[in-house]
Amino acid sequence: MEKPIALIVDDEPDIRELLSLTLARMDIDARTAADLKEARALLARHSFDLCLTDMKLPDGNGIDLVEHIQHHHSRLPTAVLTAHGNVESAVCALKAGAFDFVSKPVDLRMLRSLVNAALRLNRRHGEPAAPALQLLGESPAMVTTRRRIAKLARSQAPVYISGESGTGKELAARLIHAQGPRADKPFVPVNCGAIPEDLMESEFFGHRKGSFTGATANKEGLFQAAQGGTLFLDEVADLPLHMQVKLLRAIQEKAIRPVGESREIPVDVRILSATHKDLDALVEAGEFRQDLFYRINVIELPMPSLRERREDIPLLAEHILDHLAREQGTPRPRLGESALAALARHAFPGNVRELENILERAMTLCDEDVITESDLQLRPPSGDAPTAQGEDGAALSLEPYLGNVEKKTITQALEKTRYNKTAAARLLGISFGALRYRMKKLGLD
Numbered sequence: 001m002e003k004p005i006a007l008i009v010d011d012e013p014d015i016r017e018l019l020s021l022t023l024a025r026m027d028i029d030a031r032t033a034a035d036l037k038e039a040r041a042l043l044a045r046h047s048f049d050l051c052l053t054d055m056k057l058p059d060g061n062g063i064d065l066v067e068h069i070q071h072h073h074s075r076l077p078t079a080v081l082t083a084h085g086n087v088e089s090a091v092c093a094l095k096a097g098a099f100d101f102v103s104k105p106v107d108l109r110m111l112r113s114l115v116n117a118a119l120r121l122n123r124r125h126g127e128p129a130a131p132a133l134q135l136l137g138e139s140p141a142m143v144t145t146r147r148r149i150a151k152l153a154r155s156q157a158p159v160y161i162s163g164e165s166g167t168g169k170e171l172a173a174r175l176i177h178a179q180g181p182r183a184d185k186p187f188v189p190v191n192c193g194a195i196p197e198d199l200m201e202s203e204f205f206g207h208r209k210g211s212f213t214g215a216t217a218n219k220e221g222l223f224q225a226a227q228g229g230t231l232f233l234d235e236v237a238d239l240p241l242h243m244q245v246k247l248l249r250a251i252q253e254k255a256i257r258p259v260g261e262s263r264e265i266p267v268d269v270r271i272l273s274a275t276h277k278d279l280d281a282l283v284e285a286g287e288f289r290q291d292l293f294y295r296i297n298v299i300e301l302p303m304p305s306l307r308e309r310r311e312d313i314p315l316l317a318e319h320i321l322d323h324l325a326r327e328q329g330t331p332r333p334r335l336g337e338s339a340l341a342a343l344a345r346h347a348f349p350g351n352v353r354e355l356e357n358i359l360e361r362a363m364t365l366c367d368e369d370v371i372t373e374s375d376l377q378l379r380p381p382s383g384d385a386p387t388a389q390g391e392d393g394a395a396l397s398l399e400p401y402l403g404n405v406e407k408k409t410i411t412q413a414l415e416k417t418r419y420n421k422t423a424a425a426r427l428l429g430i431s432f433g434a435l436r437y438r439m440k441k442l443g444l445d
Contacts, residue, residue, distance in 0.1 A: 009053035036060040051078040070097040077118035094157035120181035137312035141304035153179035161274040163303030166353030169274040177230040185229030193238030211260025237275040306348040338373040
């Protein structure tokens, strides 16, 4: 088996030598470059398995090299060396497509962990995700979402998964983990809203025996349980402000301090987070820390609602009915045309989860082997957009009309304020965060 080859780019000879020696002990060959020009020349002549680059270079910066590699060598994992505490540079590098970052002075243990993860990523290229993990659908929205998940799996950047309840945010997080270099390590999901506030610090970071009443033994926290793998923070918007501060430090320093412990413990965990709430609006209202928002929202993955991909409903329904029939050990009924038409018209505020509940109920109520519209027992939720019949008998929804009116109003406000979003929000009588949310939802950003 051939040795992996790494490209090291740094203008300091001592750093190039230190990194080369560290990689040599890991049985990895290295080529070195002192600037961008030399690095690009080496990339043109050789094939590499990993690139480590300093942020500051004589003829540019590490982000320039990350962007060059993304464009010309997209499957090459690139890590950026940043000054200690320079979170902004690290976030910029991750947004540009860097695999990960390492703070100077370089922690060799963390570096070795990063290098191993990058090499595992290359070895896993082409391996399918676990068969049980599937995001079904052939709509353009789902094809795009699966493509983005595959790309995000190759990075170590924190990902914020947004979307309504029932759209599959945890499934998306599991797929990012399963398709990445941490797939053989733990995936630890946690519902942040389900942990009592007075136990949060102990749950996340662990505690030492005797650190508080009831602490009768040492206990590992969620960060330690996810060591080497992925920690998925579901409903992250429910974290109280004091816990947001501690979480921010853990993410930035890649270290935690268990309750009752005097020293910090380094951790190697990828952070994925999700919520159905509008985090922009919560930041605007002062209910969610802006610095933590920027740190977990390095890359956003929006999950489409079922209303945005109605063409996937027949495929999803067949899959759900197959699963329910296997689980219950009963013959699988088929969906009648009237039932399928009713599902196509339904608003689905609960998205795929609601579709699952509807079909499970219908299987119990249906006679013989056909599910009819009456078996579905669909009820329009409160506030659901009313529908009317057009001249051709097709259902007309109020939603597209209102969306067009909203889009036109926002566009007019932006034009009047010369695209000053703060002024436009003031003109519309809404918060800046609410305007950003609506612009993103309507495709105006």
